[in-house]
Amino acid sequence: xxxxxxxxxxxxxxxxDWDYDKVKRVYDAIExxxxxxxxxxxxxxxxxxxxxxxxLDAYSSIGMPLMYKHWSFGKHFARDExxxxxxxxxxxxxxxxxxxxxxxxxxxxxxxTMQTLVIAHAAFGHNxxxxxxxxxxxxxxxxxxxxxxxxxxxxxxxCEERYGHAAVERVLDAAHALMNQGVHKYPKKRSLDLRLEQxxxxxxxxxxxxxxxxxWRTVPKPAAGARPPKSVSERKKLLGxxxxxxxxxxxxxxxxLEHWQRELLRIVRHIAxxxxxxxxxxxxxxGCATYVHYQIMNRLHETGRISEGAFLEFLHSHTSVxxxxxxDDKRFSGIxxxxxxxxxMQDIVRIAEKPTDEDRQWFPDLAGRGDGMAAxxxxxxxxxxxxxxxxxxxxxxxxxLKMFSVRDDAEDPxxxxxxxxNERGYRSIRKMLAxxxxxxxxxxxxxxxxxxxxxxxxxxxxxxxxNGVLLDESDAKAVLRHIANLWGYEVQLVEVSSxxxxxxxxxxxxxxxxxxx
Amino acid sequence: xxxxxRRLNPQGKSLANRQRxxxxxxxxVVKAVRDASGKRGIQDIENGEKVTISAGGVREPSFHRAxxxxxxxxxxxxxxxxxxxxxxxxxxxxxxGRGSEGSPDGDGEDDFRFVLSREEFLDIFLEDLELPDLVxxxxxxxESHSLTRAGYSVSGSPANLNLVRTMRNSLSRRMAxxxxxxxEIQELEEMLREAEEAGEDATQxxxxxxxxxxxxxxxxxxxxxxxxxxxxxxxxxxPKPIAQAVMFCLMDVSGSMTEHMKDLAKRxxxxxxLFLKRRYRSVDIVFIRHTHEAKEVDEETFFYSAETGGTVVxxxxxxxxKVVRERYPAEEWNIYAAQASDGxxxxxxxxKSVTLLRDAILPLCQYFAYIEVAAEHNMGLSALGRETELWxxxxxxxxxxxxxxxxxxxxxxxxxxxxxxxxxxxxxxA
Numbered sequence: 001x002x003x004x005x006x007x008x009x010x011x012x013x014x015x016x017d018w019d020y021d022k023v024k025r026v027y028d029a030i031e032x033x034x035x036x037x038x039x040x041x042x043x044x045x046x047x048x049x050x051x052x053x054x055x056l057d058a059y060s061s062i063g064m065p066l067m068y069k070h071w072s073f074g075k076h077f078a079r080d081e082x083x084x085x086x087x088x089x090x091x092x093x094x095x096x097x098x099x100x101x102x103x104x105x106x107x108x109x110x111x112x113t114m115q116t117l118v119i120a121h122a123a124f125g126h127n128x129x130x131x132x133x134x135x136x137x138x139x140x141x142x143x144x145x146x147x148x149x150x151x152x153x154x155x156x157x158x159c160e161e162r163y164g165h166a167a168v169e170r171v172l173d174a175a176h177a178l179m180n181q182g183v184h185k186y187p188k189k190r191s192l193d194l195r196l197e198q199x200x201x202x203x204x205x206x207x208x209x210x211x212x213x214x215x216w217r218t219v220p221k222p223a224a225g226a227r228p229p230k231s232v233s234e235r236k237k238l239l240g241x242x243x244x245x246x247x248x249x250x251x252x253x254x255x256x257l258e259h260w261q262r263e264l265l266r267i268v269r270h271i272a273x274x275x276x277x278x279x280x281x282x283x284x285x286x287g288c289a290t291y292v293h294y295q296i297m298n299r300l301h302e303t304g305r306i307s308e309g310a311f312l313e314f315l316h317s318h319t320s321v322x323x324x325x326x327x328d329d330k331r332f333s334g335i336x337x338x339x340x341x342x343x344x345m346q347d348i349v350r351i352a353e354k355p356t357d358e359d360r361q362w363f364p365d366l367a368g369r370g371d372g373m374a375a376x377x378x379x380x381x382x383x384x385x386x387x388x389x390x391x392x393x394x395x396x397x398x399x400x401l402k403m404f405s406v407r408d409d410a411e412d413p414x415x416x417x418x419x420x421x422n423e424r425g426y427r428s429i430r431k432m433l434a435x436x437x438x439x440x441x442x443x444x445x446x447x448x449x450x451x452x453x454x455x456x457x458x459x460x461x462x463x464x465x466x467n468g469v470l471l472d473e474s475d476a477k478a479v480l481r482h483i484a485n486l487w488g489y490e491v492q493l494v495e496v497s498s499x500x501x502x503x504x505x506x507x508x509x510x511x512x513x514x515x516x517x
Numbered sequence: 518x519x520x521x522x523r524r525l526n527p528q529g530k531s532l533a534n535r536q537r538x539x540x541x542x543x544x545x546v547v548k549a550v551r552d553a554s555g556k557r558g559i560q561d562i563e564n565g566e567k568v569t570i571s572a573g574g575v576r577e578p579s580f581h582r583a584x585x586x587x588x589x590x591x592x593x594x595x596x597x598x599x600x601x602x603x604x605x606x607x608x609x610x611x612x613x614g615r616g617s618e619g620s621p622d623g624d625g626e627d628d629f630r631f632v633l634s635r636e637e638f639l640d641i642f643l644e645d646l647e648l649p650d651l652v653x654x655x656x657x658x659x660e661s662h663s664l665t666r667a668g669y670s671v672s673g674s675p676a677n678l679n680l681v682r683t684m685r686n687s688l689s690r691r692m693a694x695x696x697x698x699x700x701e702i703q704e705l706e707e708m709l710r711e712a713e714e715a716g717e718d719a720t721q722x723x724x725x726x727x728x729x730x731x732x733x734x735x736x737x738x739x740x741x742x743x744x745x746x747x748x749x750x751x752x753x754x755x756p757k758p759i760a761q762a763v764m765f766c767l768m769d770v771s772g773s774m775t776e777h778m779k780d781l782a783k784r785x786x787x788x789x790x791l792f793l794k795r796r797y798r799s800v801d802i803v804f805i806r807h808t809h810e811a812k813e814v815d816e817e818t819f820f821y822s823a824e825t826g827g828t829v830v831x832x833x834x835x836x837x838x839k840v841v842r843e844r845y846p847a848e849e850w851n852i853y854a855a856q857a858s859d860g861x862x863x864x865x866x867x868x869k870s871v872t873l874l875r876d877a878i879l880p881l882c883q884y885f886a887y888i889e890v891a892a893e894h895n896m897g898l899s900a901l902g903r904e905t906e907l908w909x910x911x912x913x914x915x916x917x918x919x920x921x922x923x924x925x926x927x928x929x930x931x932x933x934x935x936x937x938x939x940x941x942x943x944x945x946x947a
Contacts, residue, residue, distance in 0.1 A: 044519075047521070048520075049520065049524055050523045057531050060531055060534065061534075069533045070537065071538040073531065074531060074535040074536070074537055075538045075542075077531045077534060082631050082632050165540075176577060177577065327594060327595045328595065328597075335594065402594055402596040407589070408588070408589045408607075410588070414606065414607060415605040415607055416603075416605075417600070417603040418601065419601060420600060421596065425601065429592055432591075433592040436592060443581075444581065469587030469589065470582070470583050471583060472582065472583040474578075475578040475579060475581060476580060478576065
């Protein structure tokens with residue numbers, strides 16, 4: 001007796017190899033599911049096929065298709081290449097760029113199922129998130145980014161030609177060190193328009209060229225002390241201090257920088273700002289993309305569009321992506337954003353569609369509202385990791401992941417288990433986990449507090465220390481050296497306790513010799 | 518949706534970044550390369566090498582919190598047995614139940630490892646080295662010739678006719694002398710025929726006919742191509758330096774040579790081979806070992822097989838002379854030789870060696886390096902400055918105009934410095 005397996009003719013593809021026709025067919029099928037059934041809203045898609053080496057390239061230049069030249073990218077490439085070639089690490093299956101059109105890279109050696117998964121994950125999941133999340137809407141300019149990077153690349157290579165590699169590198173090194181301190185964390189009046197940025201820079205350059213007059217050089221300088229000394233508060237107000245965006249402050253106020261050096265700082269600052277939302281939404285972004293690909297692949301499977309074999313292959317890579325090792329596992333390296341994000345999305349749908357009594361008590365608005373998909377879409381649009389966890393992490397999920405919190409006080413010989421997944425602990429654990437994703441809390445709070453431009457021009461920074469955790473000393477010193485290189489005068493960093501205002505530690509770097517103009 | 522195939526885009530986009538990175542890490546990379554070169558075999562030294570440099574010079578600092586001190590809270594998954602208030606033994610490294618601390622991307626303060634390509638490795642390895650000046654003169658003398666294009670000439674063989682030049686000259690001459698164009702003649706003929714058919718005025722026809730005759734005659738008088746138009750490609754024979762070299766490795770393998778000494782010799786040969794390989798398209802190696810008799814052998818035997826017997830240096834020189842005569846005529850090959858020995862020689866052989874070296878070998882060679890290897894622990898004797906038999910012998914031959922260099926090497930550390938000393942680029946040769 002023989003069993004004849006007939007392949008249903010609804011299959012989109014069969015076998016492992018991919019070609020453009022199949023990709024096109026699969027894309028159309030996915031698009032139908034994503035837009036019609038799941039109600040996603042995406043930027044136009046552009047899918048680019050690349051080789052493994054190009055993937056490594058993209059890796060090293062922080063995922064962007066074009067990037068200015070800098071040694072640190074070469075360093076990352078050298079490391080990633082070695083890890084990859086020696087087989088220590090695989091490559092990501094995809095890279096997706098928050099731009100319009102939204103560019104997703106797929107690798108040529110992926111199987112057809114992997115390509116399907118990647119298209120569902122990146123071209124629809126991430127793409128929807130980029131387009132709809134309020135942080136991205138507010139902070140990034142998807143249309144302008146590629147053009148801006150092109151401009152940045154050309155501008156920097158022109159600078160290299162004109163002023164030499166070393167001079168450019170010096171500024172970029174410093175700017176990179178301050179990248180985390182180069183973002184505006186609060187909304188401005190005007191949204192960022194990167195196209196305008198380029199135009200502005202060009203115009204400023206032209207204006208300078210046209211109005212250049214050598215006579216200005218000969219104008220006598222006002223005698224020292226002619227102006228009455230200002231009070232400290234007046235001085236701070238004029239300079240807009242305190243300022244936490246150090247790069248911004250240096251760009252605008254550093255007395256000894258040339259025009260092009262300021263522009264370099266500006267470029268790095270814009271790029272940092274562009275990535276700021278991504279840093280704040282790791283869990284949500286991956287959770288969204290993972291949930292979307294999971295739904296789409298299941299749907300394709302249910303409707304008989306992909307074969308059992310393909311579905312198994314998908315499940316295999318899906319489960320390894322959302323695998324969360326436990327804390328005592330040697331594979332544990334923190335909470336996996338894919339796992340947490342995916343679990344939370346599923347949980348939200350569950351609460352919306354099949355709530356328990358506990359859920360009704362915890363999420364009165366969400367529980368039982370039906371249409372889980374609409375509920376997660378809401379969440380994707382309006383939250384970032386911190387607020388998302390604070391809002392949506394349910395007792396059910398905390399129990400499922402068996403979460404507990406640990407307090408590590410350097411003065412105690414033991415670690416203390418503070419809260420566990422029980423009635424008394426839910427709220428604290430949720431609050432603490434949310435805080436682990438709050439960039440405002442994760443990154444040290446460093447601000448420029450004072451500088452006397454008329455006096456010794458010493459730049460004073462404060463680090464407000466929370467929980468007694470100081471800065472890493474050697475790195476802090478190195479960054480201060482970079483700041484001093486840009487600022488041109490002495491720089492001092494004071495670590496101040498945020499509770500008692502007591503000075504805990506001071507670092508100072510003297511003025512660099514022969515820097516600036 | 519758009520699908521774009523980027524696979525054919527230019528590769529090596531990150532090359533510029535890599536160069537910047539290497540430039541940045543120069544000092545450390547150079548050190549790493551020099552260290553690495555000590556551990557390699559002679560023929561495979563030029564493959565790429567994984568180098569490890571300290572992260573110091575290529576550190577990317579940022580403001581971040583220290584990994585210890587203060588109070589921290591963590592939420593982690595996978596509770597099995599803990600209840601509130603339990604205490605846990607602090608794991609090594611001060612962290613809690615967390616593995617993510619330390620460095621998020623696995624780099625941090627550790628050493629930085631990456632792979633240098635073969636080219637990069639050699640570039641750094643052989644930086645600042647140059648073949649000695651006297652070798653260059655030699656190269657110039659022993660030239661071969663090749664033909665190179667060198668402008669145009671008015672005479673030459675038909676095969677070298679330059680059609681474009683010739684036609685250009687012809688065209689300008691025809692224009693200058695106003696040679697009638699075929700089209701003009703044709704037009705005039707047409708007019709004449711029409712006039713005749715129309716039965717026009719006889720004088721007018723006559724005028725046309727004369728005009729036609731005139732221009733036909735003129736076009737015959739002014740040739741389409743004149744011998745003065747003709748140009749030939751001119752070739753000049755240019756001396757070409759010989760692009761092949763042979764390297765002779767001579768070594769004393771008698772009992773007095775210890776493993777340590779052989780190792781030193783091997784390292785020196787290795788460097789020389791590498792260096793020549795960079796400068797010449799093809800490099801042959803000839804291994805000649807000697808005791809009281811000399812023999813050409815392969816590399817394996819050369820370095821690793823033991824032999825007993827006395828020490829007669831002249832046999833090796835004779836063997837080398839023989840090989841040169843048979844296979845490597847001095848006009849076609851750049852000949853380099855390196856001899857390694859512990860300095861022993863039979864006293865009766867010294868005079869013969871000197872004569873051979875001075876009169877036969879050195880005139881053939883671009884460069885003859887004599888490396889005297891000594892036992893590492895044998896400091897006392899050498900420090901006293903007692904010269905060995907062979908050293909004294911060779912010293913007689915040494916003079917500024919002879920391409921003979923002599924150095925003593927005692928430990929591995931000295932190999933590279935000695936090599937650099939021998940081939941260091943002369944600073945004042947501008």
